[in-house]
Amino acid sequence: xxxADKALEEDLFVSFPFAAYxxxxxxxxxxxxxxxxxxxxxAAGLLNSIGLANHGIEAFxxxxxxxxxxxxxxxxASIAGERTEDYGRCAAMLxxxxxxxxxxxxxxxxxxxxxxxxxxLDPEKTRQxxxxxRQATSKFLIVKLTPNVTDIVxxxxxxxxxxxxxxxxxxxxxxMALDRFSxxxxxxxxxxxxxxxxxxxxxLRAVFLVSRELDVPVIGMGGVTTAQDALEFMAAGATAVAxxxxxxxxxxxxxxxxxxxxxxxxxxxxxxxxxLIGVAH
Amino acid sequence: xxxxxxxxELLQCAVVESRQVGAYRLISFVAPQIANLAHPGQFLMIRxxxxxxxxxLPRPMGIHNVESDLVxxxxxxxxxxxxxxxxAGIGDRVSVLGPLGMGFRLEGDAPxxxxxxxxxxxxxxxxxxxxxxxxxEVRCLLGFRTRKEAVATELFSGVRxxxxxxxxxxxxxxxxxxxxxGCLAREPGKPAPEIxxxxxxxxxxxxxRIARECGNLAQVSVESHMACGxxxxxxxxxxxxxxxxxxxxxxxVFDVEDISWQ
Ligand SMILES: Cc1cc2nc3c(=O)[nH]c(=O)nc-3n(C[C@H](O)[C@H](O)[C@H](O)COP(=O)(O)O)c2cc1C
Ligand code: FES
Numbered sequence: 038x039x040x041a042d043k044a045l046e047e048d049l050f051v052s053f054p055f056a057a058y059x060x061x062x063x064x065x066x067x068x069x070x071x072x073x074x075x076x077x078x079x080a081a082g083l084l085n086s087i088g089l090a091n092h093g094i095e096a097f098x099x100x101x102x103x104x105x106x107x108x109x110x111x112x113x114a115s116i117a118g119e120r121t122e123d124y125g126r127c128a129a130m131l132x133x134x135x136x137x138x139x140x141x142x143x144x145x146x147x148x149x150x151x152x153x154x155x156x157x158l159d160p161e162k163t164r165q166x167x168x169x170x171r172q173a174t175s176k177f178l179i180v181k182l183t184p185n186v187t188d189i190v191x192x193x194x195x196x197x198x199x200x201x202x203x204x205x206x207x208x209x210x211x212x213m214a215l216d217r218f219s220x221x222x223x224x225x226x227x228x229x230x231x232x233x234x235x236x237x238x239x240x241l242r243a244v245f246l247v248s249r250e251l252d253v254p255v256i257g258m259g260g261v262t263t264a265q266d267a268l269e270f271m272a273a274g275a276t277a278v279a280x281x282x283x284x285x286x287x288x289x290x291x292x293x294x295x296x297x298x299x300x301x302x303x304x305x306x307x308x309x310x311x312x313l314i315g316v317a318h
Numbered sequence: 319x320x321x322x323x324x325x326x327e328l329l330q331c332a333v334v335e336s337r338q339v340g341a342y343r344l345i346s347f348v349a350p351q352i353a354n355l356a357h358p359g360q361f362l363m364i365r366x367x368x369x370x371x372x373x374x375l376p377r378p379m380g381i382h383n384v385e386s387d388l389v390x391x392x393x394x395x396x397x398x399x400x401x402x403x404x405x406a407g408i409g410d411r412v413s414v415l416g417p418l419g420m421g422f423r424l425e426g427d428a429p430x431x432x433x434x435x436x437x438x439x440x441x442x443x444x445x446x447x448x449x450x451x452x453x454x455e456v457r458c459l460l461g462f463r464t465r466k467e468a469v470a471t472e473l474f475s476g477v478r479x480x481x482x483x484x485x486x487x488x489x490x491x492x493x494x495x496x497x498x499x500g501c502l503a504r505e506p507g508k509p510a511p512e513i514x515x516x517x518x519x520x521x522x523x524x525x526x527r528i529a530r531e532c533g534n535l536a537q538v539s540v541e542s543h544m545a546c547g548x549x550x551x552x553x554x555x556x557x558x559x560x561x562x563x564x565x566x567x568x569x570x571v572f573d574v575e576d577i578s579w580q
Contacts, residue, residue: 061551069561069562070552072557073542073555073557074542076542076544076545077543078375078398080372081372083375085545085551087552087553090555233374234371234374262371282375282545285545285546285547285551286365286374286375287328287413288328
């Protein structure tokens with residue numbers, strides 16, 4: 038999934054399922070997360086309001102990184118902040134860690150209220166957070182974007198302007214569900230983020246628009262469940278494709294998807310995964 | 319995704335038994351790997367195999383029983399996912415991950431009082447067998463809404479059971495927690511009875527109160543919506559006495575005092 042690696046890009050489908058590993062997002066301070074219930078399945082989708090529950094970056098560095106070191110694939114650390122400065126501080130703390138191949142700035146979690154708004158809703162804050170992280174590390178920098186904006190291309194451009202090597206999209210789509218008997222919100226946090234097949238068209242559009250306008254590689258995700266989905270995301274302009282919710286459905290789905298993707302690419306008469314990228318443009 | 323955590327016991331299995339037991343559906347499939355490992359109170363993440371996207375995710379299902387190669391579940395078809403599973407016929411294939419979670423702790427020699435409410439009776443079958451095999455005295459209080467659900471008591475042959483229904487259509491009239499205090503007295507020369515319970519949360523809250531008042535140990539099995547089933551997504555948490563607890567990996571069975579009952 039590491040988009041910068043040219044060899045991987047050429048031959049993406051071969052190592053697709055295990056090309057990189059992104060542990061759950063960590064923050065400067067530990068976070069307990071949102072009150073339960075935190076999950077609700079909807080039509081072909083999953084609503085969640087986890088709220089970035091994590092034990093903080095210090096514990097991540099002390100306890101998790103040594104455990105991740107023997108992983109056979111690159112580890113991409115995902116970090117989020119409550120303010121732009123947090124991204125610089127977290128990036129600085131991870132810069133010297135050899136176990137971390139790249140950093141992903143999660144500016145898009147819909148489940149944490151940062152003065153009421155996810156940082157990634159604002160182009161200037163997105164740029165600033167990226168600049169601060171860029172100054173703190175020489176590692177490959179990915180910025181993960183939210184679809185809950187009017188113009189995602191503007192936000193992506195701000196991230197690239199701030200020094201991002203790559204953008205990843207999309208995070209979950211704002212949503213909610215009501216209890217069918219009480220007619221009250223199901224989630225303890227009232228609203229949550231929607232993932233899974235239900236959001237694929239939203240994600241595909243975002244990948245298409247951003248990759249058409251910008252010169253950095255795009256990691257596409259949002260509802261990818263089958264090899265056909267992966268094929269379409271790459272055709273829409275994704276250099277790499279990530280799988281979230283579908284892995285809950287079938288933990289081995291990415292392996293099956295990868296081998297099938299190879300077959301699909303051939304079937305379409307396309308020479309390599311690299312040639313597939315952006316054919317929809 | 320937690321690629322490092324993909325467990326080995328992800329199987330596709332054939333359904334070999336599917337029958338109605340009153341209001342519930344009993345479904346068995348062949349899975350020697352799971353049957354060998356299963357401990358009372360553990361669960362499976364299970365869905366019908368295939369490409370259907372709605373329902374999307376597997377559902378957590380308690381293990382009702384294991385018998386040589388066979389694993390049995392009992393399903394109350396309350397929602398889309400459970401109804402779809404309950405409609406599985408003989409020969410259909412299910413995709414199963416398990417066994418998962420921390421089950422009931424069996425050590426000790428106190429008499430055991432098992433309390434099940436509705437579909438919460440499901441894990442008590444394997445538990446009753448395991449406790450009895452360990453030489454413990456076992457009795458079950460099984461509570462249901464009506465006699466339709468109470469048909470499932472036929473699955474507990476050979477165990478001492480009391481049946482309670484909310485409409486009094488069979489057994490004692492009332493809630494399953496009503497007769498519990500009368501079962502908790504300590505007999506001379508024996509430790510105080512230990513409670514093992516599974517059922518809806520108001521029932522478990524009542525049992526927590528009774529266990530505290532009567533001074534008995536209690537283990538309870540709780541439910542939650544799940545996504546990963548293996549402790550990584552943090553989606554299934556409940557409020558614990560000292561912070562959030564993951565039902566899938568810290569539980570589903572907890573000591574009653576580890577849970578916040580507010
Ligand atoms: C339970 C759950 C937890 C998530 N946690 C994170 C997270 O910690 N950091 C992050 O960047 N995205 C997180 N996401 C968003 C996913 O990475 C992904 O962007 C989104 O779910 C869309 O992809 P999918 O449809 O393949 O799941 C989470 C999604 C779900 C369902
Ligand atoms: S269901 Fe994912 S942590 Fe429990």
